[in-house]
Amino acid sequence: GDSVTQMEGPVTLSEEAFLTINCTYTATGYPSLFWYVQYPGEGLQLLLKATKADDKGSNKGFEATYRKETTSFHLEKGSVQVSDSAVYFCALGNQGGKLIFGQGTELSVKP
Amino acid sequence: DAGITQSPRYKITETGRQVTLMCHQTWSHSYMFWYRQDLGHGLRLIYYSAAADITDKGEVPDGYVVSRSKTENFPLTLESATRSQTSVYFCASSAGKNTEAFFGQGTRLTVV
Numbered sequence: 001g002d003s004v005t006q007m008e009g010p011v012t013l014s015e016e017a018f019l020t021i022n023c024t025y026t027a028t029g030y031p032s033l034f035w036y037v038q039y040p041g042e043g044l045q046l047l048l049k050a051t052k053a054d055d056k057g058s059n060k061g062f063e064a065t066y067r068k069e070t071t072s073f074h075l076e077k078g079s080v081q082v083s084d085s086a087v088y089f090c091a092l093g094n095q096g097g098k099l100i101f102g103q104g105t106e107l108s109v110k111p
Numbered sequence: 112d113a114g115i116t117q118s119p120r121y122k123i124t125e126t127g128r129q130v131t132l133m134c135h136q137t138w139s140h141s142y143m144f145w146y147r148q149d150l151g152h153g154l155r156l157i158y159y160s161a162a163a164d165i166t167d168k169g170e171v172p173d174g175y176v177v178s179r180s181k182t183e184n185f186p187l188t189l190e191s192a193t194r195s196q197t198s199v200y201f202c203a204s205s206a207g208k209n210t211e212a213f214f215g216q217g218t219r220l221t222v223v
Contacts, residue, residue: 001170006153032209043201043214044154051209089153093209097161098169099144103153 134202
C-alpha cells in the first residue's frame, strides 16, 4: 500500500543552520504531497504542499520540491530559528482520498 | 465556535469498556479522518470518510468502529478497550480529496 518514510530524529541544530528533512514516498498514481508541523501540545497544521511533479511548495522560509523520479519531497530551510522547534510530518494524499503520514521528525533548534 | 473540536480532551478508561471519542466540524467538509499518534509510529490512519454514510478503513482499523450519519460528526468507538489502544487520537477534516486537512486538538486516551 501507499506509504511515507521520513528520516529519523531527533534533529538538533544551532540557530541559523541549514535544515534538511528527508521524505520519500511509495504510491500508485499521482499523489499530492504535504508537510505538516506540530507544536507541543497542539494538533497538526499544514506547512506547505505540492500537487504535481516538479511543483515547489513554500511557506515561512520552508521549501520542498515534488520529485517524481526519486519519489521524494525533502523539506529545507536556509536558516532555522528557535521558534521552528517542532515535529515535522511528511504526508501524501492518494487518489482514493486517504491522507497518509510518515513517522514524524522532531527538530530542536538551540540558540 | 467555528472549526474542528474533539471531546473529551482527556479520558481514562478500564480495559474492556466501550468508549467513544467525538469529533465535530463546522465547515461542512466532506472528508474526515481519525488518526492515532504513538511514539515511534507517527500518525497512523484508523478510519476515514469521504462523505456522510461513507467510511473506509485506514492502516490500523482493528478494534475501532466509526459512523458518519451527519456530515459534521465523525465519532470513533473503541468497542472493548485494550491497553494497546492507549494513545493520542486526532480527528481531521478536509474540503476535498488531497486538500489541506485541519486537525483537532487531540484526545489523550489512557486504558488501564
